[in-house]
Amino acid sequence: MILHVDMDAFFASIEQAINPRLKDKPLIVGSRGNKMHTVVCAASYAAKRLGIHSGMPSREAFQICPQLEFVSADQAKYIWTSERIFELVKGYGLPANYASIDEFQLDVSGHPDSVGLGEDIRKRICAEFNITASVGIARNWILAKLASKLHKPDGLTVIDEANLEQVLRKTPLDKLCGMGGKTGQALMFQGYESCWDLYLKMPAFFEGDSGGFGEGFSAGNERPKSVSHSYTLPRAERNPQVIVAWVRLLSEMVGTRLRQQGLAARTVHFYVSGPDMGSFGAQNTTQAATSDSYEIYLRCLKVLAKAPQGNPKIRALGVSVSQLTLQDYHPLLIEERRRDELIKALDRINGRFGDQTIFPAEVALTRK
């Protein structure tokens, strides 16, 4: 059994806890200081009720609500609070996982009173930090995470065998982790409306894997051996900028898929083929696993640099990663944390508005 703690409107709630004047007001936290030229990273519940949400341009948010309160994001403060809350959660002595800056999980298998435990955690977070958390409890992380969203804010929800069907029937598919973006839209287009529709067709999806917990934590899950994307150009291409743009795009696609599945890879394999060069491929393995698309891209470029003949004509290329492990990356340096948060924020935005809503500039060359 997994107990999933999800902070309610985390960044906005922290700002409101620090500054009582902001309490209960519609508030957005912007990623940059210019309140009209930024993106909403977090919205308070009063703002959410007006239809304002993260990922929205701030200008649009101010159109909806001109009196909106604005605070620019202070990452160090959020990370600090997040770490203190994780310490509180770990203090129960159960296996704990730092799932994201505002989500924490405990393995409560065998615990005699997981609901009491969840209430205790919620009460203590509220007492110590003056912000609320929602808790979900279920047999694995994907259902526990879903449960945590069902009575937000300030709720506790259990999904067990007795209410599973009833809960999934009334929960729209896009509430489910990984279904907020294009995948969810495509499935809805195919007639899947509720989580129950998906459960009937693909029960395995709801088995989840062990989330960020160590290997073998929950049983019966299949992890892919590799993740890859390849592309054949309409005609052979010699322009290095265009070739590099494709390497970047494929790396982005591979990295996104790794992160969606909570995985990281140690080995990056890259291949190219062309009319004169034949095909060439090589791999690059490092001790540390990564799911950062940019890192994957840099490693592909290292392989590309070794390709025979400088600047050959290229027709097809592919990026593949293997030696996969569960993503277990807790950056220590502030710069690494910022990068990690940035990646997560971009994933959320791309998940909401469709893949590649925000993409690296050089990828634009693949679109001409």
Ligand SMILES: [Mg+2]
């Ligand atoms: Mg949250």
